[in-house]
Amino acid sequence: MKPLAVVLVSGGMDSCVTAAVASGEFRLCLLHIRYGQRTETRELDSFRRIAESLKPEKQLVLTFDYLSLIGGSSLTDRNLSVPSSEQESTHIPSTYVPFRNAGFLSAAVSWAEVLEAKAVFIGAVSQDFPGYPDCRENFFTAFQEVVNEGTKPGSNLSVRVPLLHMKKDEIVRLGISLGAPLQHTWSCYRSEDFACGTCASCVLRLQGFMKAGVADPIPYQKQPLMAGS
Amino acid sequence: MKPLAVVLVSGGMDSCVTAAVASGEFRLCLLHIRYGQRTETRELDSFRRIAESLKPEKQLVLTFDYLSLIGGSSLTDRNLSVPSSEQESTHIPSTYVPFRNAGFLSAAVSWAEVLEAKAVFIGAVSQDFPGYPDCRENFFTAFQEVVNEGTKPGSNLSVRVPLLHMKKDEIVRLGISLGAPLQHTWSCYRSEDFACGTCASCVLRLQGFMKAGVADPIPYQKQPLMAGS
Secondary structure, rough: OOOOOEEEEOOHHHHHHHHHHHHOOOOOEEEEEEOOOOOHHHHHHHHHHHHHHHHOEEEEEEOOOOHHHHOOOOOOOOOOOOOOOOHHHOOOOOOOOOHHHHHHHHHHHHHHHHHHEEEEEOOOOOOOOOOOOHHHHHHHHHHHHHHHHHOOOOOOOOEEOOOOOOHHHHHHHHHHHHHHOHHHHHOOEEEEEEEOOOEEHHHHHHHHHHHHOOOOOOOOOOHHHHHHH | OOEEEEEEEEOOOOHHHHHHHHHHOEEEEEEEEEEEOHHHHHHHHHHHHHHHHHHHHHHHHEEOOHHHOOOOOOOOOOOOOOOHHOOOOOOOOOOOOOHHHHHHHHHHHHHHHHHHOOEEEEOOOOOOOOOOOOHHHHHHHHHHHHHHHHHHOOOEEEEEEEOOOOHHHHHHHHHHHHHOHHHHHHOOOOOOEEEEOOEHHHHHHHHHHHHHHOOOOEEOOOOOHHOOO
């Protein structure tokens, strides 16, 4: 029987494809974390549909209140607005949620330790937001060391980031080849009914589908990239 | 003006003394995390009293639901009983909460990053429970590297564990010398009104006070060590 793996599934395309990758080697335990982000209702709905499609061994939905309580990000603070793609600074965008991935990985590792799972997967992609410090290879390498030191001897838990160095069009193609349910995913930072098409996350996604030569199956308010292409 | 530091304060003696140590160099931002542990009401009460005494710049109380949802520890799972001190295995006791300190430090670092604080303090003591993997020096050293990699450039946040290699009687003496409000602290794993006096945490604490030659100011159901000494 395949070993278990905990996969962080936000409801977005990258984590959905990551789960599809993980399923080749592991039985899935899908973990979704609500953290007060603008689109959390839509993302939870996506998570539920993705889980229905991937039929995991277990699924767990958690609520983290602290990321919205501490503020500091336009994703969790309603007093800040989410910039359009072209307004994003190349440094650290306002959508960066401070040290979020460390909290998410910590919860995933805690659960994995109890389940005696052998891996924890996260769908981070370093090229998308090179300004996010907690999306870089060095961060995940360092986190693996924390896991080695901070879990029970013999846990042998590996931190896997299979899409880390992939481009969005490669991710679209990989997802399609694996039969990942991309139609259920949600990537927009701003809206929950129709994706805005203009925030950095929408633009990256649309570019990926365009380069892959495939239509994005989710509904958009406007698709400036597609219209202009 | 002194820089800010986030200090994790559970309500126990060690974190209270840690906060007193931190206050020599930093303005305090005290962080308490409720995680479904048996004595969380009493610990929150202790936190409030400690905060009243230490007069921090800021204080924040968070709730983590995941540690009790995933189970695996006698501190959070009411179906398991907390063993007495002499029943504790020398390996990994049932009171170990899987990878808990990584989750706590992650939240503390997220807050510190928003506040532009320069340090995060945790009151871990490695000798108390040598079986807890997330209380060892190597774990904290590895976590410092994750912080260096995963926070904004220029954050320069240091992870401080000032009591890590201290014995309990040294901690009692240090706390008294710094005027730490030990009378408000709570260490018992089992009870909220009178400390049980027999769980591993009570026994360690009582031994510390006994060796320091000082009476423990909190109420106990029984104090086998004191009675027999």
